[in-house]
Amino acid sequence: MRRGQMTQRPHDPATLDRDAGAPEGAPAGPVPCVVGPTASGKSDLAEQLALRLGTMVVSVDAMQVYRGMDVGTAKTPVAERRVPLEMVDVADVDEEYSAALFQRAARGVVDGALAAGLVPVLCGGTGLYLDAVIDEMTFPDGGTTTESRLRYEGLAERLGPQGLHDLLARRDPRSAELIHPNNVRRVERALEMLDEGRSYADQHAGLRAHRPHYDARIWAIEVARGELYRRIEERVDEMFDRGLVEEVASLAAAGLVRDSTAGQAIGYKEVLAALAGECTLDEARDKIKVRTRRYAKRQLSWLRRDGRARWLDVEAIGTDAAVAAIVDDLSRPREA
Incomplete structure (x- = not known):
């Protein structure tokens, strides 16, 4: 099975008749x-x-x-x-x-x-x-590899996702609150942005309309x-x-x-x-x-x-x- 592909499972006893459409009043x-x-x-x-x-x-x-x-x-x-x-x-x-x-x-x-x-x-x-x-959300493909990115990827390997997130929380608590610890790529990107003098939280506030x-x-x-x-x-x-x-x-x-x-x-x-x-x-x-x-x-x-x-x-x-x-x-x- 390809990654991200849905499994097809029988739904018994709750099988839906999709051709019938939604029930009256739905x-x-x-x-x-x-x-x-x-x-x-x-x-x-x-x-x-x-x-x-x-x-x-x-x-x-x-x-x-x-x-x-x-x-x-x-x-x-x-x-x-x-x-x-x-x-x-x-x-x-x-x-x-x-x-x-x-x-x-x-x-x-x-x-x-x-x-x-x-x-x-x-x-x-x-x-x-x-x-x-x-x-409407788009996700970067993560294709660009920078020296900063490599450094944080190495830290992620050593510290684990939670450890890397803890580092972000110490440096930028507002950004850490917006990103789940398991979203390692986004944590890495938020740390990169701090190195560049920017805050993920500030950018997020502007885009979250x-x-x-x-x-x-x-x-x-x-x-x-x-x-x-x-x-x-x-x-x-x-x-x-x-x-x-x-x-x-x-x-x-x-x-x-x-x-x-x-x-x-x-x-x-x-x-x-x-x-x-x-x-x-x-x-x-x-x-x-x-x-x-x-x-x-x-x-x-x-x-x-x-x-x-x-x-x-x-x-x-x-x-x-x-x-x-x-x-x-x-x-x-x-x-x-």
Whole structure:
């Protein structure tokens, strides 16, 4: 299979009749996006919304793209999916998947759905991947190699993605907040820009006037901070109970290493360290909880900075009411 190529999976029992188009009453244009911090319940809400619309969910998660990374990414098990779940399992763990590859493949899914009269539901917590799909964004081919680039590539090899990101955070905290640690090429570019006397954050602020590729409407799940942290703790414990350690060991045997993009994923990085004897599994579990809480805070910062999301307190109003509110809004013209 070519890198970035979608897998073709049977969707049973939730197979869609694409020729039949969307069900009566389904919105014809706007693309709904369900986002929120990890453990907020966005996957459940997106699935319920897709069921209501008779469509599929398109994952916008940078780590769910990897085959075999199921438990640690909270990927909905195949047997439990009630609607098709697209843009998962499209890359092997030893591949360096990118936002550019994701953009091309995910837009193919969205365009195919819209052409069939369906309205796909985008769902996930990776801000860059969502923006890559719904906004006009272009990605450099990375063809120019400079002395500065070579230096930072060497640092990335020695320090790892997180270490390089930490360096950027010390030199330019605003830029570091905008770039995910796993996006090594962009971290390298931000460091290069600092050497040139420029800031990625300043450039980003000038370019981030959103130029929509689709008429996307974003809903974010609102969860009280204490409740969110409780859910994160519970989710991590459940991952260990469901076989996270065994999953990581199996992937390591298949080529997963810590200095790869997939190997830097929260949960996988820490368990790989434990399997290498660098810490205990209990210590790995604690680190996963801490890092997941930090990641959730970054996701919330991204959502607030983006400014387009409409917030839903699903726990207060219930999933059915939240779905109804989204469907009602999708049927209305966009506010000026």
